[in-house]
Every structure is written in structure tokens, then in C-alpha cells.
Amino acid sequence: MSRISRAILLASHLLLLAAGGWIAWQSATRGGLFQQESAAKSGKPGRPQGAAYRPAKQWTGSEYARAWKALRGGIYTTKERVQVQRDLLERWAEVDLAAAIEAALGETWDRDGGTGFDPSGPLLDVFSEALANNPQEGWDMIRGRQFGVGTGMLRRVWMESVGMKDPLFLANRVAELSWRDRPVAIGICHAAVEAGAGGVTEAGLFRIFAELPPEMVSAEQLVEFASLPAGAMDLLALKQEIIRMGGDGRMVKVQAMLLGQALADQPAEVVAGEIDGLPQAVREEVIWAAFKDSGTPESVLGQVDLLVDEEAWAKLENPETGQQLRKTARSGTAREVADWAMTLPVRQETLELFQHGVEIFLAENLEISGRWLDELPDSVWRDRAYAGFSQAALNVHNNSRASRWALNRIGDQDFKSEAEDWRTQWEKRTGWTKK
Amino acid sequence: MARTSKILLVTHVLALVLGYGVVRKSLERGQVNDEDTPEFTKLADRDEQSPSDDGDGLLADFLNERSGKKSRYAELKTALPVAKDLKGAVVSAVAGLGGADWRSGLTREEQAARVAEVEVRVLHWMKDNPLEAMGFVMNDPACEEAGIPELLDKHVFLETATEKGVLNSVDWLARDPLTFGTLCAVALNEMRAGGGFAMYEKLAEAIWRSSSRDAFLEFRAEPLVSENPADDGERFLRLVGAATRFEERDRLLAMVKRIRGTADKTDLLAGFAGSSGAAAEWLRTVLKGDELKGELPRGSRDDLNQEILGVAGLEMDRRLEIFQEDPTSEGRSRQELVDELIGWDVVSLLENGRDWRFEFRNGKASLDDVLTAVRRGLPKLPEAGEEAMGVALYRELAEENPKKALPLLDPFPPDRRREVLLDSTWLNFVNVSPDDFLRFLADVPEAKSPEEQERKLKGWSTRAPAYLWRYGDDYIEWVKQMPPGIHREAAMNSILLATAGENPEQARELGEQFYPRKP
Numbered sequence: 001m002s003r004i005s006r007a008i009l010l011a012s013h014l015l016l017l018a019a020g021g022w023i024a025w026q027s028a029t030r031g032g033l034f035q036q037e038s039a040a041k042s043g044k045p046g047r048p049q050g051a052a053y054r055p056a057k058q059w060t061g062s063e064y065a066r067a068w069k070a071l072r073g074g075i076y077t078t079k080e081r082v083q084v085q086r087d088l089l090e091r092w093a094e095v096d097l098a099a100a101i102e103a104a105l106g107e108t109w110d111r112d113g114g115t116g117f118d119p120s121g122p123l124l125d126v127f128s129e130a131l132a133n134n135p136q137e138g139w140d141m142i143r144g145r146q147f148g149v150g151t152g153m154l155r156r157v158w159m160e161s162v163g164m165k166d167p168l169f170l171a172n173r174v175a176e177l178s179w180r181d182r183p184v185a186i187g188i189c190h191a192a193v194e195a196g197a198g199g200v201t202e203a204g205l206f207r208i209f210a211e212l213p214p215e216m217v218s219a220e221q222l223v224e225f226a227s228l229p230a231g232a233m234d235l236l237a238l239k240q241e242i243i244r245m246g247g248d249g250r251m252v253k254v255q256a257m258l259l260g261q262a263l264a265d266q267p268a269e270v271v272a273g274e275i276d277g278l279p280q281a282v283r284e285e286v287i288w289a290a291f292k293d294s295g296t297p298e299s300v301l302g303q304v305d306l307l308v309d310e311e312a313w314a315k316l317e318n319p320e321t322g323q324q325l326r327k328t329a330r331s332g333t334a335r336e337v338a339d340w341a342m343t344l345p346v347r348q349e350t351l352e353l354f355q356h357g358v359e360i361f362l363a364e365n366l367e368i369s370g371r372w373l374d375e376l377p378d379s380v381w382r383d384r385a386y387a388g389f390s391q392a393a394l395n396v397h398n399n400s401r402a403s404r405w406a407l408n409r410i411g412d413q414d415f416k417s418e419a420e421d422w423r424t425q426w427e428k429r430t431g432w433t434k435k
Numbered sequence: 436m437a438r439t440s441k442i443l444l445v446t447h448v449l450a451l452v453l454g455y456g457v458v459r460k461s462l463e464r465g466q467v468n469d470e471d472t473p474e475f476t477k478l479a480d481r482d483e484q485s486p487s488d489d490g491d492g493l494l495a496d497f498l499n500e501r502s503g504k505k506s507r508y509a510e511l512k513t514a515l516p517v518a519k520d521l522k523g524a525v526v527s528a529v530a531g532l533g534g535a536d537w538r539s540g541l542t543r544e545e546q547a548a549r550v551a552e553v554e555v556r557v558l559h560w561m562k563d564n565p566l567e568a569m570g571f572v573m574n575d576p577a578c579e580e581a582g583i584p585e586l587l588d589k590h591v592f593l594e595t596a597t598e599k600g601v602l603n604s605v606d607w608l609a610r611d612p613l614t615f616g617t618l619c620a621v622a623l624n625e626m627r628a629g630g631g632f633a634m635y636e637k638l639a640e641a642i643w644r645s646s647s648r649d650a651f652l653e654f655r656a657e658p659l660v661s662e663n664p665a666d667d668g669e670r671f672l673r674l675v676g677a678a679t680r681f682e683e684r685d686r687l688l689a690m691v692k693r694i695r696g697t698a699d700k701t702d703l704l705a706g707f708a709g710s711s712g713a714a715a716e717w718l719r720t721v722l723k724g725d726e727l728k729g730e731l732p733r734g735s736r737d738d739l740n741q742e743i744l745g746v747a748g749l750e751m752d753r754r755l756e757i758f759q760e761d762p763t764s765e766g767r768s769r770q771e772l773v774d775e776l777i778g779w780d781v782v783s784l785l786e787n788g789r790d791w792r793f794e795f796r797n798g799k800a801s802l803d804d805v806l807t808a809v810r811r812g813l814p815k816l817p818e819a820g821e822e823a824m825g826v827a828l829y830r831e832l833a834e835e836n837p838k839k840a841l842p843l844l845d846p847f848p849p850d851r852r853r854e855v856l857l858d859s860t861w862l863n864f865v866n867v868s869p870d871d872f873l874r875f876l877a878d879v880p881e882a883k884s885p886e887e888q889e890r891k892l893k894g895w896s897t898r899a900p901a902y903l904w905r906y907g908d909d910y911i912e913w914v915k916q917m918p919p920g921i922h923r924e925a926a927m928n929s930i931l932l933a934t935a936g937e938n939p940e941q942a943r944e945l946g947e948q949f950y951p952r953k954p
Contacts, residue, residue, distance in 0.1 A: 009443075016450040053505070056497050067497050070490030072797040078790040079664030087501055108796065108835065110866040112786045117901060118866050149869050149913040152906030178908045179941060431762060 061096030064088060068103050078112060086126045093130035097137060098146065101127060105150040120153040127154070128161035135162040135169045143176070155181065163188035166198045171208045175216060186221050193225070202227065210251070219253035223261075223289075226254055239274065242282060256282045260289025268302025284312045292320065297333040300324060301340045304353075313349040322356035329360035337361065338372070338385075346380045358385050363392035366402050373406070383410045387419035394426045503590055507551040512558065521560040525571065528556045532577040553583055554591055561595045569607040588617055589662070596621045602634070605641040612647075615654045619671045620661060623678055632683040635675050636690065656698060672699050676706025681713050688721065692730055701735045705742045712748025712815070719743050719753065747780040751817045774823035777816065781827035784812045796835035802842055805832065822847070826855050830863045837875040853880055857887060860894040869902065869913055876922060892925040899929035911945065 059067075068088055076084065085107065092100035104123040111122040131138040138158045145151045159181065163170035167189040174185050186209070193202050206225035209217045242255045256278075263271045263286065271290055275283040287310065291303040304325070307315050315321065329337040341357025344350045362369045362385065373389060376382040386406040393402035403423060410416040426432070499505040518524035532549065541549070560568035572578045572587060592614055596604040601621040608618045622638050642651050655671040666674055679687050687707055691700045708718040721727060722736055722743075731739075743749065744757050751773065758764050758772050785792055791808055794800035809828055810816065816824060825843050832840035844852045856879045864872040872894070882888035902910045911930060917923040927949040935942035 013447060013450040016447050017453060019451055053496060055505075056500055059493070063493055066488075066490035067493040068490075070494040072793075072799060073491065074494070076790050076793075077664065077788060078786060078793065079667065081790045081793055083664050083667075084498070084501070088497065105868075108792070109868050110834065117904060119905060121866065145909055145912060149906050149909045152909035155907065155909075156905075179938060180903065180907050429762065431765075 056091055057094075059091070059095065061092065061099050064092035064095065065099065065103065068092070082122050085123060089123060089126050090129070093127050097127065097130050097134065098141065100130075101141070101147060101154060105147050109150070109153070119156045124153050124157050128157055131158050132161040132165040135166060138162065139173060156184075159185050159188055164192045164195070164197055167192035167205060168198055168200045168208075171205050174209070175212055179216075182216060183221070186217065186224075190224050214250040219250045219257065222250065223254045223257045226258055239278065242278060252282060253285055256285035257289040260286040260291075261293050263290045264293035265295055265299050266290070267299065268306050271303060272306060280310065284310050284315060288312070288315050291324065294324070297328050297331065297336060300328045301337065308345060313347070316353055317349045322353055325353065325356045326360055329357070334361035334364055335372075338369075342376065342379075342381050342385075344381070351384070354381060354384060355388060358388050359392065362389045363396045366393055366397060366399065370402070370405070373409075378411060380412070383412050383415050386410050387415070387422070390419060391422060394423060398430075400432060507547055508554050508590055511551050511555045515552070515555050515559075517559045518556070521556075521563055522567070522571070525553070525556045525560050525568070528553045529575060529577050529583075532581040532583065550581065550583070550586060553578075553581075554587060557583075557587055558591045558594065561591060562598075565595055565599070565604065565607045569610065573611055573613075584613055588614055592617050593620065597624070601625055602637055602641060605638065605645060609642055609645045609647050609651060612650050612654055615651060616659060616661060619655070619659060619674075620663060620666065623666060623671075623674055626675065626678040632675075632679040632686050632690075635679075636686065639690070652696075656696075670702050672702035673706035676703040676708075677710050679707050679710065681711060681717075684714070684717055688726070691727070697732060697735050700731060701738060704739055708739065708742050709746060712746060712750070715743045715746035715749040716753060719749075719757070744776070745779055745783065747783065747813055748815065751776070751815060751820070770819060773817065773820050774826075777813075777820040777823035778827040780813055780816075781809060781824055782831065784809060785831050788812060792831060792835050795832055795839065802832070802839060806843070822851075829855065830859055833859060833875060834864060834867050834871065837871075837878055841878060856880060857882075857890045860891055861897050864894065865898070865901065866905070869906075869910065872898075873917070873922065888921075892921065895922070895925040896929040896932065899926075899933040903930065903933055915948070 056064075068085075071081070071084060071088075074081075085104075089100045089104055092103070101124070104126070107123060109121040111118050135158075138154070139162075141147070142151055142155045142158055147154060159170060159177075163185060170185055170192075171189050174182055174189075177185055189205055192198060193200055193205060202225045206222065209222055209225060239259065242252055242259070259274070263274055266274075271287060275286050278286065284307070287303055287306045291300065291307065294300045294303060304316070304321065307321075325337060325341075338358045338361035341354050344354055344357070361372075366389070369389060369392075373382065373385055376385065386409050389406040390403040393399040393406065407416065407419055407423065410419060496505060503509055528549070532553065557568055557572055560571075569592075573584055575583075578584060592608065596608055596617060601608070601618060604621070605618070608614050608621075622635065625634050626632070642648060645651075658668045658670055659666050659674070661667040676687065684707070687703060691703055694700060694703075704718055708715045718739060722739060727736070740757050740760070744754055746754075754776055755769065755772055758776065764772060789808065791800055791805045795802070795805055806828065809824065813824065825846065829840050829843040832843070844855055847855065860876065860879060864875060876891075876894075879891055882891050906913070914923065914926045914930060917926060931942050931946055931949070934945060
């Protein structure tokens with residue numbers, strides 16, 4: 001073959017190659033390959049000619065997948081896009097839950113404007129209903145870690161939605177959940193039973209949870225599902241049951257808490273009488289439960305005194321004790337609570353409690369509380385009350401002079417310098433300067 | 436010769452087909468750039484159909500259905516003739532709704548058809564006498580059982596109020612809290628369409644005279660739940676403030692002085708301040724003067740100053756003036772404050788405007804596209820804020836596609852570029868997939884010193900508690916599967932540290948799993 005023939009042959013092949021390309025270009029542009037953006041955004045039908053319209057509820061999973069992909073060609077604000085995606089995913093989940101979840105996890109997992117702790121991002125909670133309707137399917141996905149690390153976010157949505165619809169289903173899987181998830185799941189079961197979901201009773205859930213070991217379900221968690229045996233006020237039977245059970249196991253603690261709850265608004269003398277004869281650890285639990293449920297100032301203060309008598313220092317240090325005192329003081333008995341606080345034994349474990357006991361009264365009215373302070377006998381508590389007064393004057397009333405008055409009356413010089421430091425922090429924070 | 440001709444024919448046809456195939460393939464790839472697109476789902480493509488040929492059409496159909504343009508209700512609206520006895524037609528359509536037959540005897544399709552007929556019959560009646568029609572549907576037990584009032588609110592009430600105008604609809608729209616959301620939506624649409632604040636004043640007066648006044652006051656104190664994403668989650672009065680034109684500022688101020696609630700006053704002013712740089716400047720002047728001294732407590736004034744601070748349309752010097760008054764700014768240089776403000780602006784622009792991050796992630800938008808849009812969105816960007824803009828934008832876009840965002844750092848000196856990359860390891864990627872975080876780390880340069888190494892690995896420790904809270908044991912399993920190296924080790928150690936505080940026994944067990952003793 002001559003050189004000319006070879007050149008002609010090469011040229012003719014190249015020509016046909018180019019022709020093929022040109023035909024492809026033409027057919028693509030005519031067929032709407034580049035019309036994606038405007039079609040999706042404007043809402044114009046972009047279906048190929050002749051294709052019949054079918055409502056989305058008749059779509060297959062593949063059709064949802066194609067609509068999902070087409071979203072990438074549109075122009076939206078973030079809120080609009082997320083809303084369209086959520087609507088698509090909700091419908092898609094009805095025909096292919098796993099594919100819809102996988103598509104959602106293919107998007108960003110961050111939710112705009114949220115705090116650092118965001119359990120499931122902007123899309124996954126849309127599967128709540130589908131998961132609640134198919135609890136076993138969801139559970140299999142979670143157990144099999146079907147979506148890698150993202151499965152963790154799905155588990156949160158699953159627990160919430162399944163638990164609120166069918167708490168029994170969730171309760172029966174608590175043992176298989178990790179220690180991190182168990183308290184959340186148990187809390188959801190409790191919320192569900194309170195809302196009357198799933199036709200399950202507290203007793204039914206109690207039986208399930210009581211079979212799990214204490215390291216999985218604590219006495220505090222169990223008591224939420226427990227109720228008094230043999231009539232609501234049969235305290236003697238309850239006490240006998242506790243003595244019969246003996247030891248300091250979880251069930252004893254549960255019974256002790258039940259007894260305490262039943263005694264919540266009783267005077268301290270009644271509570272003291274009821275716990276007489278019980279082991280010391282159990283007595284503490286009874287008083288603690290009674291204290292937490294108390295509604296009257298007399299019973300609250302009386303039961304803290306019982307905790308002091310029992311030397312239950314860990315309970316007295318517990319932040320819940322201070323919160324309950326503040327709540328009581330706010331109910332119109334701030335002066336009584338402050339007077340009572342002055343009777344607390346001075347110990348490391350009671351310092352915080354004392355502060356909670358006096359702070360509401362000190363802050364209410366500086367003039368009245370100032371006079372009260374001046375009448376107090378010289379003591380560790382009086383110095384601490386002056387310091388509390390200074391803090392209230394600064395932080396509540398923005399009154400630096402009253403603060404100075406109180407600080408100057410603190411007798412213990414070491415403690416005074418600590419209280420001065422608290423004031424210095426306020427001065428820095430507010431930019432206060434002496435006039 | 437005949438044989439040569441056949442061969443030539445075949446090779447020419449092959450050239451034609453090859454040319455077609457190559458171009459077609461490249462066009463399809465160019466439509467959604469695979470290089471820029473994260474690996475898509477396996478399950479989503481589980482059947483054999485071609486995935487992209489009709490996606491636009493399907494999506495368009497879905498959007499039309501969603502907006503009610505393509506629904507059984509929309510079809511019936513044009514097909515169903517208006518009955519002579521409007522009420523009788525509704526009563527007849529409603530008969531049998533709810534009850535056992537409704538729940539078990541009809542398919543979902545049949546139920547939808549019945550509900551659509553009720554909607555259209557009610558629409559016909561509402562056009563004639565909305566008060567009477569509304570009274571009927573809100574009190575009929577069958578309607579309640581079938582959830583008709585909620586459904587009507589979505590289409591029929593909205594359409595009727597839009598057609599008649601919100602002021603002409605207050606008597607029936609403000610009767611029940613169920614329709615308050617629709618009232619707000621229509622009012623905002625009318626304000627934005629030109630009615631302005633004057634329209635809202637009339638509306639407020641009409642509601643004040645209605646019997647639902649107190650219920651409405653409670654309603655507007657809560658964030659709206661709206662079909663319109665722009666309004667969803669915002670309080671009504673804030674949106675009213677935002678829809679107020681600048682020339683109506685004195686009327687707005689007069690209303691702020693007239694109404695009682697501090698939160699309501701703050702909402703109106705905050706919404707207005709955010710509407711433009713001029714509005715923010717005006718509010719700043721008002722707050723500095725005496726006009727609102729007795730009207731707003733210190734806390735609300737501080738809140739409003741914070742709002743003004745976030746308005747990118749306000750001159751930078753004015754914003755800095757406010758920022759410097761804030762006690763948290765003490766000891767910080769002017770440049771640091773500028774950087775922080777620009778950072779807020781970039782984030783706000785990306786979160787509230789066009790979804791550039793999504794487009795960037797999926798290959799629709801290039802880096803230049805986003806950069807141009809951000810510059811356009813921040814017309815008051817000072818020269819001193821250029822670098823901060825680049826850093827903030829990089830941090831946002833790196834979470835979508837770290838490699839594609841990297842050229843944003845090209846104009847920076849090498850040390851600064853290095854610093855941004857190292858700090859992004861712990862300042863960013865907070866709720867981002869750990870897989871994406873690991874991919875980003877591949878681009879972070881090798882540490883040159885122990886201090887740099889510490890910064891490079893800091894992200895694992897700062898993020899561990901949140902990762903464990905969000906992903907639980909799935910994160911632990913994920914870390915076990917990481918490729919060996921310093922990142923895996925840092926991730927494991929941070930898990931142990933975060934777990935030890937909560938559950939020492941579990942931390943010990945995990946330690947044994949991560950670092951098994953050699954036999």
C-alpha cells in the first residue's frame with residue numbers, strides 16, 4: 001500500500017471517529033442531558049416524551065434513587081435542599097428503607113446552626129416512622145453495623161422511634177445494647193410507658209429489667225418501673241420484705257427507695273420510726289428517696305437532718321441535695337432554710353450544702369439579710385454567709401459597696417482572702433473600677 | 436479485494452461507533468463530575484435501570500406533587516363542578532369519613548380520593564362563605580377523625596386566604612390556633628409583596644380586636660413550623676421585622692414602643708436590623724440614643740447589639756466599634772476582631788443563602804464559583820479581611836471536599852498555610868463523618884516538631900467524647916479498622932481517655948482490645 005493510500009485510510013477513519021463524536025454530542029444536547037438544572041428548579045416536566053406520569057407513591061426504589069441524584073443538578077438554599085431531601089427520603093423509605101438510609105448517609109452529617117452535640121444530623125430522623133413500623137429490620141441493620149460508623153446515628157433514631165411506639169420491643173433488646181446506650185433506652189421505655197404507648201405496663205417492663213444484672217440496670221433505673229407491693233401504703237409489709245431479703249443488693253435498694261417514696265411527706269420523726277431496725281445502708285436509701293420526693297419545707301429539712309444523723313456524707317454532698325434545698329428556699333421559706341443551714345455541722349462535705357441553704361435568702365433583700373448576718377454569733381458559717389452575701393451583692397444587685405461591707409466583716413483572714421478573690425473575678429469580668 | 440473491502444467497512448464502522456461512545460461517555464461524566472462526587476450508594480442502584488436518564492423528570496414530578504400542583508386535589512379542583520348546594524355537597528362528601536369502615540374498608544387510594552373530594556367541596560364553600568364553612572369543618576366529628584382540618588389548612592385555607600387577602604380573612608383565620616400558621620404565612624407573603632409594615636399594623640389591630648388575641652400572642656412567641664423553609668423555625672415577629680422596608684422604620688419603632696412584651700419588641704427590632712446594613716446602622720443609632728432607654732432592659736439591648744454585629748452589610752468600622760464594647764474583646768487586636776467577624780459572615784452566607792456547599796461537594800460548583808459568590812455576598816469585605824475570608828471558606832469547604840478546597844490556601848505564605856491546615860484538624864470536622872475527617876488528614880503536612888505533632892493529633896482527643904456519644908461502639912469498631920499509624924494510635928488513646936472518666940472498667944477492657952498483651 002502506498003503512503004498516499006495509507007494517509008487516505010487514516011484520514012477516513014479519523015473522519016468517522018469525529019462523526020461519531022458529533023452524532024453523540026447532538027443526541028445528548030437534544031435529549032436533555034444539559035437541561036437538568038432548569039427542569040428540576042422550574043418544576044417543568046423533564047420526563048422523556050411519551051413517558052406517562054406516575055405519582056411518587058407508585059415509584060420503585062430505583063426511581064427514588066434517580067430523583068435523588070437529579071437533586072445534585074438543582075439550585076436551592078440549604079434549607080430548601082434539606083427539606084426536599086427529607087421529603088424524598090421519607091417516601092423512599094416506604095419502598096426501600098436500606099437504600100434510603102444509605103443515600104442519606106452519603107450526604108453531609110452536619111446540621112447547620114446546631115450545637116456540638118447533634119445526635120443524627122439533618123436527615124436521619126426522617127426515618128423515625130419507617131423504623132417504628134419495621135423495628136426488626138432496623139434492629140438487624142444496627143446489629144450488623146450495616147452502614148459502618150454512621151450506624152451509630154441510626155441507632156439513636158431507632159431507639160427513640162421504636163421505643164416510643166413499642167417499648168417492649170426495645171426493652172427486650174436492652175441487654176444487647178452497649179453500656180453507653182442502655183440508660184438512654186431505659187429512659188425512652190419509661191417515657192413511652194408514661195405516655196401509654198404500646199399497651200405495656202410499668203410492671204411488665206419491671207419484670208424484663210429486673211432479670212438483667214445490676215451492672216446493666218441499676219436500682220435507681222429499676223425503681224422507676226416499680227410500685228409498692230400489696231397496696232400502696234402497706235409499709236410494714238415492705239419493711240418486713242426488706243429485712244427478709246437482707247444484704248445490700250439491688251432489689252433491697254429498690255424496696256428501700258419505694259419505702260422512702262411512700263414516706264416522702266411524712267415528718268422526720270415518722271420516717272425515723274419507720275427505718276428503725278433496718279440496716280444502716282438501707283436506712284440511708286429510705287431517707288434519701290423520701291427527701292428527693294418531699295414537697296413540704298418541714299419534711300425536706302427534717303430529712304436532711306436525718307441524713308446528718310445517719311452520717312450519710314456522700315448523700316449530703318450530692319448536688320441533688322443542694323438543688324432540693326434551693327427549690328425549698330424559693331417556695332417562700334428562704335429565711336427558715338437559712339436559719340436551718342446555720343445548724344449544719346461544719347465539715348468539708350457540708351460546705352456546698354450550707355452555701356445552697358443561705359444563698360436564696362441572702363440575695364432576696366440585702367438590707368434584711370445584712371441585719372440577719374449581724375445578729376449571727378461568730379462562727380465559720382457566719383464568715384461563709386458574709387462571703388455569700390458579698391457574692392449576691394455583686395452578681396445579683398451589682399452593689400460593690402454592700403459587697404465590701406460584708407467582706408470587711410469576715411473574721412478568718414485566710415478565708416477572707418479567698419472571698420476577695422471571688423470579688424476580684426467579678427471586677428475583671430465587669431470592668432469595675434473604684435470611683 | 437472483496438475481503439479487503441469488508442475489512443475496511445468493519446474498521447470504518449468501528450471508528451464511527453468508537454467516536455460516538457467516547458464522546459457520549461465523557462458528556463455523561465461531565466454532567467455530574469465523578470471526581471468531585473463522593474462514592475454513591477450501592478443499594479440505591481440495586482436494579483438494572485439506567486440511573487440518570489429520567490431523574491430530572493422524576494424530580495420535577497416530585498416537586499410538583501409536593502407543592503400540590505400535581506395531586507388528586509389539584510386534578511379535582513379543575514374537574515369537579517361547583518354544586519348548587521355548597522354546604523350539602525360538603526356534608527355529603529364528609530358522610531362516612533372516619534369510623535370503622537373508613538379505617539378498614541377503603542384502600543389508601545380510595546381514602547385519598549375521598550379526602551380530595553372533601554377538600555375541593557370545602558374550597559368551593561369557602562370561596563362563598565369561609566366563616567360558615569370553617570365553622571362546619573372545625574366542629575364536625577367525622578372531619579376531626581379523618582384529620583380533615585389539618586389537611587385543609589395545608590391547601591384550602593392557604594389558598595382561600597391568599598385569594599381573599601389576610602385582612603379579609605382574619606375573622607375565620609384567627610379563630611383557631613390550628614390556622615395561626617397559615618395566617619402568619621399569608622401575612623408575610625403580603626408584606627413581602629409590597630404590603631410592608633403598614634399591612635402588618637392593620638393585621639395586628641384586627642387580631643387585637645378578635646377573641647383569639649391571647650392565644651395568638653402565645654403562638655407568636657414560639658418558632659413557626661412552616662412549609663416555607665425560609666420561615667420555618669423563626670418567630671413571627673422577627674420575620675415581620677425582616678419584611679419591613681427601611682422607609683417604614685419610624686412606624687416600626689412606634690409599634691415597638693406601643694407593644695408590651697420585651698421579647699416581642701426585641702424580635703421586631705432584631706429582624707429589621709438583619710434586613711440591611713442601613714437598618715442595622717439605624718438601630719445602632721437608636722440604641723445609642725435615649726429613645727429606647729426605658730423600653731428595653733440591658734440584656735435585650737445587648738442582644739440587639741449582637742444582632743447588629745452579625746450584619747455583614749454594615750460598615751466594618753461600625754461593627755468593630757460594637758465588638759470592642761463587648762467585654763470578651765478585651766486584649767484582642769483589631770485584626771483578630773476583623774478575622775472573627777469575617778469568619779461569621781462567611782459561615783452565615785453559606786448557611787443562609789444558596790447551597791454552595793452541596794453544589795461544591797457534588798461537583799456542580801467549582802471553587803471559583805463559590806469564591807465569586809462569597810465575594811459578591813460580602814461587598815463590604817475589607818482588604819484586612821481577605822485572609823480571614825480565605826481561611827473561613829477553606830474550613831467550610833474542606834468538610835465537603837478537602838482536596839478541591841485546598842487551592843484556597845495557595846495565596847498564603849507556606850507557614851500560614853501550614854498553620855491553617857494544622858488548626859483545621861481540631862477546629863473543624865466536628866459533626867462530619869470520621870471517614871471524611873481521615874481523608875482530610877491525608878493532606879495535612881508532616882509535623883516538623885513535637886508541638887506540631889500534638890496540634891496535628893489534637894482533633895482526635897477533642898472529638899472523642901462527641902464521637903463516642905454520637906456513634907457509640909460503632910466508632911470504636913471503626914477505629915479498630917483504621918490503618919495502622921499515628922492517627923489510629925491517637926484515636927485509640929483518646930477513646931480510652933474519654934471512657935476512663937465515665938466507666939474505668941470499660942476503659943480497661945478497651946485498653947486490652949486495643950493493645951493486646953503479647954503471649
